[in-house]
Amino acid sequence: MRTMSKPTDTQLKHILQTTRCIAVVGVSLNTVRPSYFVARYLRLKGFRVIPVNPGHAGAILFDEIVRESLSECPAEVDMVDIFRRSDHVPPIVDEALEVLPNLRTIWMQIGVRNDDAAAKAEARGVAVVQDLCPKMEYQRLFGELRIGGINTGIISSKL
DSSP: OOSSSOOOHHHHHHHHHHOOEEEEETOOSOTTSHHHHHHHHHHHTTOEEEEEOGGGTTOEETTEEOBSSGGGSOTTOOEEEEOSOGGGHHHHHHHHHHHOTTOOEEEEOTTOOOHHHHHHHHHTTOEEEOSOOHHHHHHHHTTHHHHTTOOOSOOOSOO
């Protein structure tokens, strides 16, 4: 997957269909923050969500202990979802590449891009998504937005 262009719907759908365990870096315990409701949504969709936030380490969120860093996450993490500023991405990607043996995807939230960190991850065989939200892409690609009358641009015979 290239970082300089938007991934295809097929690539995004594949990532969302094959991912099982997501470490959400920068998740908030505040229920009105986007990081909270994205992580909650992913959990409700059947993903195991590992919250990562040093400011809340040790708290319980979504039946998981909030980890201080990625190095405290279980080896089964196969995607890292980053809710941090773009300039904070490189050390997060470096740590993920070092400590997560099953890492397959680095996902940077809307407004988050770091092409150098993305290139480093891709060079190690890790897929990278930048400036998109997995919750919104899941809803778009799996038909949930159509229920609300939103044209997703995806043609399907399912209602």
